[in-house]
Amino acid sequence: MGDSILKIKSYEFALLVIQVVSKLQKEQKEYILSRQIMRSGTAIGALIREAEFAQSKVDFIHKMSIALKEANETFYWISLLKDSHYIDNDVFVSMNTNCNELIALLVSIVKTSKKNLNS
Structure with missing residues (x-):
C-alpha cells in the first residue's frame, strides 16, 4: 500500500481526532x-x-470493512458532538469532510476488492 492517500488521510484524521478530544x-x-x-x-x-x-484477500476485505464501520461510527459521534454543542460548526465541517472522504475511499476499496475477489 505504501504511502497511499488512504493511509495518509486516515493518519491525519486520527491526529485531528486526538486534537479535538484533547480540547x-x-x-x-x-x-x-x-x-x-x-x-x-x-x-x-x-x-x-x-x-x-x-x-x-478475504482478510483484507474484512479489515477494510471494519475500518469502514469505524468511520461510520465516527461520523455518528461527530454529529452528536455538534448537535450537543460540544464542537462548533467549523470543527464539525473539518471533521465531517475528512470523515466522509475516508468513508468514500473505504467504500470504493471494499466494493472493488469484493468485485475482484468474485471475478
Whole structure:
C-alpha cells in the first residue's frame, strides 16, 4: 500500500481526532463522547495498517470493512458532538469532510476488492 492517500488521510484524521478530544477533555471536561470518538476515530487508520499485512484477500476485505464501520461510527459521534454543542460548526465541517472522504475511499476499496475477489 505504501504511502497511499488512504493511509495518509486516515493518519491525519486520527491526529485531528486526538486534537479535538484533547480540547474537549481539557476545556469542557467532556469524557464520555470524547472517549468514544477517540476509539473509533483512531481505529480507522489502525485497521487500514492491519490490512496492509492481511493474510488473504478475504482478510483484507474484512479489515477494510471494519475500518469502514469505524468511520461510520465516527461520523455518528461527530454529529452528536455538534448537535450537543460540544464542537462548533467549523470543527464539525473539518471533521465531517475528512470523515466522509475516508468513508468514500473505504467504500470504493471494499466494493472493488469484493468485485475482484468474485471475478
